[in-house]
């Protein structure tokens with residue numbers, strides 16, 4: 001039985017108070033809190049098995065390598081991928097940069113289109129912009145409708161050029177919460193161009209939805225460990241092994257080579273080819289523990305819990321005078337990151353007053369400025385829920401908004 | 411640090427009932443637009459200068475308008491009251507006094523700052539200092555722009 005009240009007890013930081021009130025943490029879309037099991041896995045690694053990986057002959061080195069590779073296997077299983085296609089990165093952002101620099105930059109040129117969307121986080125916009133001048137491809141964006149969905153007609157119009165060689169989109173928006181029909185979109189882009197590579201931003205979806213990279217139709221999937229109960233400093237690029245195999249490395253150094261002479265280098269096999277230097281070993285071990293924790297809860301149950309919270313939260317927010325909720329209204333069409341605006345109040349003021357009530361929300365553009373602009377503002381307030389949030393905390397959110405309104409409107 | 415330092419009654423009052431807030435000032439000599447893309451604040455300041463004494467041009471009237479947090483809008487309102495009627499050079503000096511106060515360097519010209527003094531506590535909230543400064547910096551820019559013989563200036567801060 002999924003019981004958030006019990007689950008919360010596994011998260012030490014959730015026991016603390018803020019400004020003399022119990023912490024109501026509603027900023028998991030920015031980063032999630034960590035259960036004791038993850039903290040313990042990291043500490044135990046350092047206490048019992050710490051060594052560098054893939055190169056030592058001693059017992060600790062073997063155990064450390066085993067721990068690191070076991071984390072890779074479990075992360076791979078979590079998203080239905082071949083472990084050879086799981087490259088550990090620092091975060092989703094680095095994963096996008098690998099695809100931009102090692103795939104798009106080397107393979108695309110004038111006449112080709114890289115197609116992103118107006119719904120993306122800056123992590124899925126800026127890397128393409130960085131390599132665009134050198135590669136010479138055209139960078140375009142699928143428009144977003146006023147209710148925060150991808151405009152399929154707009155997508156089809158761009159696909160009709162027949163020039164889209166890379167399509168990238170988020171599986172779940174970190175601002176409007178929209179769950180995009182990724183498999184359907186991948187089908188559409190491949191119907192227009194069989195060889196189009198599909199990149200999926202899983203930074204919000206992998207922590208919150210059951211994920212199968214093959215079912216998504218993704219060639220590459222990028223996500224971050226810290227949003228899925230794991231530590232910061234670890235994330236993954238999940239790629240089709242044959243694509244990764246054919247790509248040049250991104251960074252050079254140790255780990256990623258098989259032979260080095262002063263004249264040249266032959267590269268290690270995947271995924272190591274993309275893991276230059278000593279990796280974030282303890283963090284990978286922590287991510288492995290996070291995946292175990294989520295597996296034990298069951299991702300279907302995680303999703304059902306969040307839908308249940310949304311079923312309470314969305315109507316409760318909409319019932320507050322002056323509150324607008326951005327994105328889909330149907331909990332089944334959206335994730336648990338809920339952006340809202342309060343008439344006449346600025347998100348920074350809202351966030352500041354709510355903080356004094358113990359309620360931690362995010363205020364700003366959420367690293368998705370083009371999308372927030374489209375919503376007609378420069379900033380929104382965002383409450384985002386996860387496995388440890390309760391219906392009582394939804395009530396605390398609503399109360400805090402009412403307090404904020406009274407505070408400013410007198 | 412308490413919330414009362416950040417949102418004092420005087421500040422809330424300027425936020426709820428802003429002074430000299432208007433979409434236009436007819437006529438005006440100079441218009442500046444300042445924005446802060448990071449928080450999305452937008453501010454327009456329009457200034458009319460009284461040149462009846464050519465050696466000492468004076469702030470005849472000022473109107474601000476914009477979109478931003480309570481601190482930024484209230485501060486622009488308090489600024490408008492403090493500078494109207496002052497010689498441009500004197501108002502610039504007052505702006506500098508406000509800036510130093512926001513950087514925790516003591517309060518000078520306390521009486522002249524009028525309600526601007528209420529913003530002193532915000533110096534303890536570094537992330538909000540730029541909100542309090544927005545209006546004053548826009549005013550300073552309006553004076554500089556006027557002195558340079560121009561009537562329009564747009565600035566993007568970050």
Ligand SMILES: Cc1ncc(COP(=O)(O)O)c(C=O)c1O
Nearest residue numbers: 091092093121123174203204224
């Ligand atoms: C949808 C989405 N994509 C990408 C990212 C980037 O994640 P990171 O900063 O961990 O690389 C985020 C995080 O905010 C996100 O929400």
